[in-house]
Amino acid sequence: MSAKELVKKALSVVKKGFFLTLGAFIAGFAIDTFLAPNNIIDGGIVGISMILSYLLKYNLGLLIIILNIPFICLAFTKMGKNFVFQTFFAILMFAVATNIFHSIKITNDLLLATVFGGILLGTGVGLVLKNEGSLDGTEIMSLVISKKFGLSVGEIIMGINIFIYGASGLVFGWEKAMYSILTYFLASRVIDVVLEGVSNSKSVRIISNKWEDIGNVLIKDLEIGVTYLHGTGGYSGEAKTIIYCVVSRLEMSKMKDVIKSIDPSAFISVVDVHEAYGIRMGKRIDKI
Numbered sequence: 001m002s003a004k005e006l007v008k009k010a011l012s013v014v015k016k017g018f019f020l021t022l023g024a025f026i027a028g029f030a031i032d033t034f035l036a037p038n039n040i041i042d043g044g045i046v047g048i049s050m051i052l053s054y055l056l057k058y059n060l061g062l063l064i065i066i067l068n069i070p071f072i073c074l075a076f077t078k079m080g081k082n083f084v085f086q087t088f089f090a091i092l093m094f095a096v097a098t099n100i101f102h103s104i105k106i107t108n109d110l111l112l113a114t115v116f117g118g119i120l121l122g123t124g125v126g127l128v129l130k131n132e133g134s135l136d137g138t139e140i141m142s143l144v145i146s147k148k149f150g151l152s153v154g155e156i157i158m159g160i161n162i163f164i165y166g167a168s169g170l171v172f173g174w175e176k177a178m179y180s181i182l183t184y185f186l187a188s189r190v191i192d193v194v195l196e197g198v199s200n201s202k203s204v205r206i207i208s209n210k211w212e213d214i215g216n217v218l219i220k221d222l223e224i225g226v227t228y229l230h231g232t233g234g235y236s237g238e239a240k241t242i243i244y245c246v247v248s249r250l251e252m253s254k255m256k257d258v259i260k261s262i263d264p265s266a267f268i269s270v271v272d273v274h275e276a277y278g279i280r281m282g283k284r285i286d287k288i
Helices: 003-038 044-056 060-079 081-100 110-130 138-149 153-172 174-196 211-220 249-262
Strands: 201-207 227-232 239-248 267-273 278-280 283-285
Touching: 003 044, 003 060, 003 081, 003 110, 003 174, 044 060, 044 138, 044 153, 060 081, 060 138, 110 174, 138 153, 153 174, 201 211, 201 249, 211 239, 211 249, 239 249, 249 267
Parallel strands: none
Antiparallel strands: 201 239, 201 267, 227 239, 278 283
């Protein structure tokens, strides 16, 4: 391996370690300053650790490490050493963060704690997942169980969390359990945003007999790059030319007006695009 490749690999490792640490600390901050002080829990192993920490008065970070160890060992045989190392590192940083922020309580308002705790927790977990790590062994266990029993990972996680939130209701009261479920819902939505990005672009397919006129206007007047796809009408059996392009939300309205002015009967299909890479009309687009 050349010196250039070694430097590139080292920078990649440092970058990944930075974001794993950042994600773990954001999640730890959410747990210790918003959720745990108000007896609002997360799902999975973290939720179980929070309940046990409350009942047994044990250190939360230590419980998170201990309870995740069996699943980290399981991941070693199923997912490879890189994932295991990154997961263990992220969990260790998460445990450190829960101790650093342990004495801080930001709000007593349950709704504020739920909303901001859920958003921050989802952001932290999303950053860890995006950098090929994990803070919770529940998903690892669910992946193994799903292969043996034919259930989906989502169904298994949901079943585990129903049990955990039921236990939360018995320990902290049902109102707190409902806030915990709301936190989980908010966190899961934020995780999706972190992993997939905020949808700022649209993938558009246009079917029209005036495809050439529409394509020319999009290219020349709106400076939108297009691709022509060839298909066949299912009912008519006629050959069709489909216009495909990716546009920003700001371009979407103008583009629809132009298409309708040329062919009011044109069929337009619009789909969200989370990320797009490459060259478009001479402009570099790293991420839309």
